[in-house]
Amino acid sequence: MGERRTRVRFAPSPTGPLHMGGVRTALYNYLYAKQHGGDFILRIEDTDSHRFVPGAEEYIIEALRWCGIVPDEGVDADGKVVETASERHPHAPYRQSQRRGIYRRYAEELVANGWAYYAFDTPQELEAVRAAAEAKGETFIYNQVSRMQLRNSLTLPQEETARLLAETTDWTVRFRMPENTVVAMDDLIRGHIEVNTDTLDDKVLWKRADELPTYHLANIVDDHLMEISEVIRGEEWLPSLPLHYLLYRAFGWEDTMPRFAHLSLLLKPVGNGKLSKRDGDKLGFPVFPLQWTNAEGEKSRGYREDGYFPEAFVNMLAMLGWNPGDDREMFTLDELVAAFSLDKVQKAGAKFNPDKAKWYNREYLRLKSDEELTDAFLPVLAAHGITVTGCYACPVSADFARKEFSKNYVKNVVALVKMRATFVADFWETAPYLFETPQAYNEKDAAKFWKPENAGPALEVADFIAGFEGPLTAAALEGPMEEFIRSREWPMGKVMNCLRLALAGVSSGLGIADIVATIGKEEVRARMERIMNVLG
Numbered sequence: 001m002g003e004r005r006t007r008v009r010f011a012p013s014p015t016g017p018l019h020m021g022g023v024r025t026a027l028y029n030y031l032y033a034k035q036h037g038g039d040f041i042l043r044i045e046d047t048d049s050h051r052f053v054p055g056a057e058e059y060i061i062e063a064l065r066w067c068g069i070v071p072d073e074g075v076d077a078d079g080k081v082v083e084t085a086s087e088r089h090p091h092a093p094y095r096q097s098q099r100r101g102i103y104r105r106y107a108e109e110l111v112a113n114g115w116a117y118y119a120f121d122t123p124q125e126l127e128a129v130r131a132a133a134e135a136k137g138e139t140f141i142y143n144q145v146s147r148m149q150l151r152n153s154l155t156l157p158q159e160e161t162a163r164l165l166a167e168t169t170d171w172t173v174r175f176r177m178p179e180n181t182v183v184a185m186d187d188l189i190r191g192h193i194e195v196n197t198d199t200l201d202d203k204v205l206w207k208r209a210d211e212l213p214t215y216h217l218a219n220i221v222d223d224h225l226m227e228i229s230e231v232i233r234g235e236e237w238l239p240s241l242p243l244h245y246l247l248y249r250a251f252g253w254e255d256t257m258p259r260f261a262h263l264s265l266l267l268k269p270v271g272n273g274k275l276s277k278r279d280g281d282k283l284g285f286p287v288f289p290l291q292w293t294n295a296e297g298e299k300s301r302g303y304r305e306d307g308y309f310p311e312a313f314v315n316m317l318a319m320l321g322w323n324p325g326d327d328r329e330m331f332t333l334d335e336l337v338a339a340f341s342l343d344k345v346q347k348a349g350a351k352f353n354p355d356k357a358k359w360y361n362r363e364y365l366r367l368k369s370d371e372e373l374t375d376a377f378l379p380v381l382a383a384h385g386i387t388v389t390g391c392y393a394c395p396v397s398a399d400f401a402r403k404e405f406s407k408n409y410v411k412n413v414v415a416l417v418k419m420r421a422t423f424v425a426d427f428w429e430t431a432p433y434l435f436e437t438p439q440a441y442n443e444k445d446a447a448k449f450w451k452p453e454n455a456g457p458a459l460e461v462a463d464f465i466a467g468f469e470g471p472l473t474a475a476a477l478e479g480p481m482e483e484f485i486r487s488r489e490w491p492m493g494k495v496m497n498c499l500r501l502a503l504a505g506v507s508s509g510l511g512i513a514d515i516v517a518t519i520g521k522e523e524v525r526a527r528m529e530r531i532m533n534v535l536g
């Protein structure tokens with residue numbers, strides 16, 4: 001076989017919001033495709049109409065877009081799944097429900113060459129044999145033994161088969177699993193695997209009732225037609241691999257069969273088991289990339305709405321089950337493309353650690369410029385009734401009475417608080433008093449520190465600040481201010497806490513010199529007056 005173009009696909013079923021494990025599967029496919037200079041295809045597998053959820057497809061596309069995982073085929077620039085073939089999208093449509101006309105002849109082909117048969121059992125009949133088996137303490141499996149006791153084209157006379165095919169609509173095409181055959185498979189992550197077909201059942205491939213293929217048939221036919229070179233998917237599909245191998249054999253497509261890689265599951269942070277939506281609710285972290293509201297109006301948290309940067313989310317996800325072989329943890333998407341390889345994807349499940357997700361966000365927050373962070377902070381300020389005016393080159397101004405601040409003032413605040421923040425919204429939580437004059441004072445702190453022997457000196461320090469000459473920066477102020485306190489032999493900590501109580505409403509938080517340099521002399525004086533009026 002000559003050099004084959006790398007073509008991989010992410011093939012979600014629109015049955016709900018994409019779980020973060022699904023995003024990781026998409027990401028690994030994307031990284032693999034880009035690293036090999038190939039194509040990343042998005043295919044929507046929506047042949048199970050019972051499980052279709054409105055909005056899920058749009059959600060998937062938006063989630064991938066937020067992560068920067070952009071398909072080469074399957075989705076157009078406007079974010080819609082492509083419906084008509086073109087040079088860029090030669091295999092359209094990419095939504096399986098729109099390809100329904102394609103699959104029937106492939107199902108019939110397998111019946112004709114003996115790899116499949118028509119099964120006429122009604123759902124009621126199947127229910128009855130299932131119940132009968134259960135009554136005997138057994139589980140019913142549709143396989144080489146049971147199929148010979150059921151109504152299908154292998155047991156019925158030819159004319160009866162022809163009549164049922166023509167006159168009824170309940171029939172299906174089932175795969176005829178060969179007897180006692182070892183299927184030898186290779187997985188790029190798990191290595192060599194062998195399974196005996198006697199352990200497998202006769203899966204439905206196509207259903208006359210809705211004239212639709214099942215997942216197995218549609219998946220194999222489409223991977224073949226779309227010239228997929230590698231299938232990278234979740235390990236929940238590993239049990240289907242022998243059937244998929246046999247389907248390639250049955251169609252005579254073994255020469256161009258894709259290679260397979262099954263990714264391990266994401267595990268919950270504590271204990272064992274698969275990471276579920278409920279773990280997120282219970283332990284307070286999102287399991288979905290974007291917020292999702294279900295038909296009942298219940299909301300599930302999303303990384304985007306929780307304030308995560310997409311690059312932090314993507315970096316964190318990439319490292320869940322893959323490592324570069326050394327200690328490096330920070331990777332942009334492009335760097336991941338360069339470093340990724342399937343042979344470093346781990347076989348064992350990857351334990352999700354919500355603290356690590358936060359750690360990544362903190363790291364990315366610190367890498368961002370103050371201006372970028374300021375822009376991201378503006379909506380948070382607006383939500384708190386703060387008006388921001390001017391530009392980054394404009395002079396700094398702060399009007400606490402009107403809650404109006406210049407962009408440069410906000411940028412100064414951001415520079416001050418960003419090292420303490422995990423999310424942009426933390427900028428506000430860290431120091432709301434940099435935008436609002438405290439209206440109340442923490443009672444405990446007030447009782448502890450606002451005593452005449454501290455308050456008096458604190459007022460004198462405020463006077464010292466008012467008379468401070470030269471540019472009022474934290475660096476310029478800090479030394480002389482401390483020297484002023486020390487020279488009078490006042491208790492440094494207590495006086496500082498008193499000042500902080502006046503300026504911030506609490507006695508913990510940012511350094512006094514930083515607060516003063518940010519809010520300015522005039523506001524310092526106003527806040528001292530205010531605390532005197534309130535606490536005396």
Ligand code: GLU
Nearest residue numbers: 011012013045219233237
């Ligand atoms: N539609 C399947 C899913 O939702 C795709 C599995 C595969 O990639 O083969 O997971």
